[in-house]
Amino acid sequence: MPNTTYFSPMVNVPHIRPEQTSKGSYITVQGLRAYTIGPQGKNAVIVAHDKFGLTPQMEQICDMIASQGYRVIMPYLFKDEFPYTRERALRESSKQCYEWFMNIVSSPSTFDHIHITMKKILTYLQSQGFVHFGVFGAGGGGKFASIAASKSDLFSAAVFVHTPWFSLADLKDIKCPVAILTSGDLEDLASIFFTPSINSLQMSPSSTTKHFPRVMLHMRFAEMKYGWVGSYGEWTNPYIAERTTEALRISATFFREHIGLKKF
Template sequence: MAKQDIQIKTEDGIAKAGLFRSATAPSSKVAIILYMDAFGPRPALDQIAEKLAGQGYAVLVPDLFYRNAPYGPFEAKTAFSDEKRKAVITGLLSGTTQDMTIRDSGAFLDALDAEGLTGPVGTVGYCMGGARALNAAATYPDRIVAAASFHGGNLASDAADSPHRKAASIKARVYVGTAGVDRSFPPEQAARLAEALRAAEVDHVIENYAGMAHGWCVPDHSVFNATGAERHWKRLTTLFAETLE
């Protein structure tokens, strides 16, 4: 497995990113953009990207907080146990809007093109990345054919930039995996998102992972659950196998 560190020019600066490729599929032109959780690029996300790259995809993991670099690094298990670190992360989250990431996603797609990855694209996001993966699919529907969110928050909130408001623009197949109980994506939001996707005739699945807590998929998270993570992995690879290949 090869990781290439690249720099992506955006409207607001330079975003660092990791690009993972499998040596066994060097000619593949399909790619996945992995939208990070609140703790930023780190080995745990690299691990997920490497596993996806092992399926024959190129996987881009951009730093969505690049406007505030340098920062961190943060350890997911302990990041919120210290009030100063918690305040920094909260500031990074509030200072990196959905609209910023939507604009950045155009640059991410251009970066994939520059690397010869001109085929269909899938997106997957964890935590804060979940909404961004869906918003990217809505904004670039002619390129993004699959979008997945795992323990994504505020997918159907009252905010103007909530992904459910853009459901009519999505052409991708959508998969949403939710934690059993998640204050950032309560049942009323799940129902609102489902209705928006149905009304827009988007091919979608919203699945509740009962017993899982917010963050269960990411290996360095305090609530990581190996059984739930494996289930998420099967759903994710099936989605991409049926849409990207």
């Protein structure tokens, strides 16, 4: 088994379950539908869903993060389009699904919409007394989470899981610590882009990347496939469920180490 033991024994994230077990509720924030769960306090995490939208799998991920004492909120991020469901993805070709989503992740108007949506959620959480924030994104949600983190100084930690749509522009303006967890089928992306680029930015930040986070965690789950954490996750497979739980424990540990504890 790969050495992915970066998590604290204090972080007792419940084991992911294949059946629907979400315990949160839906609210409306300035016209935005959002799933939320967790206690009142100072620390909150915003979750960016994958291309399937507000699914039971993403709800359960929110619950797992909230179990560590965070208020978690997951807003619906798409503009004017309905997300793919698993059923629709099975009916249509992967090429159609990919092209549909690439139109979203490459659209400047989408980025503006994501930024406005995240700003509304941050404003709402601040009005509720929250002062420290993290952001978590899975799959395409990692791209959306990176947009949020690069546009706001309020985040003190960001976690992106199996996100293949990054560019340096997405990362260079992020001022908080970042964790990136990649799957094995993104090996080429990890070896060609993530590792040398991250090392370069960390070791020799230029004037254009001076704000790049000095704390960076990059781990690869070599035997997992894209989407193992999220709506693609085949959690009926005990091993995949265990590895999903491990990824969430790593994420929770990273949040524990940085949210509200350090100022960048």
